Amino acid sequence: MENFAQLLKEHGLKATFQRMTILSSIHELGHANVDEIYEKVRLSHPTLSLATVYKNIVTMVEEGVLVEVPIAGKKSKYELKKNEHLHLICVECGSVMDKELDSHLAEDTQKVAQRSSFALKERQMNLYGVCDKCQMAEAS
Ligand SMILES: [Zn+2]
């Protein structure tokens, strides 16, 4: 298990049990929306409200512990902050897969930004499509 208490402290946040539980739930789920996180958190802490869970998620996004992954037409998902990566998002089952951002793609986006005198801070790229599981299900 990751050291979530340490992670929170590094970002200047108190390591409350709510936050620790939310982080370990997201860690297990990979990418999850607020409802999915709430469902999981409730298993161990049935008294926590959705509002409390949401408020803590927002704080942890603001402090850079979590990253919001906006998904077209759906509720945002959240993940632990990792190195820059691409998302392959399945429009059928909603699964989100992390893929390494290759250096060519990173350079290309940097060039696009430079041409517009845009100071690039970070990248978040979502590719929408149909995952291999859903393709197989369709074919059978
Ligand atoms: Zn799928």
Ligand SMILES: [Zn+2]
């Ligand atoms: Zn991700």
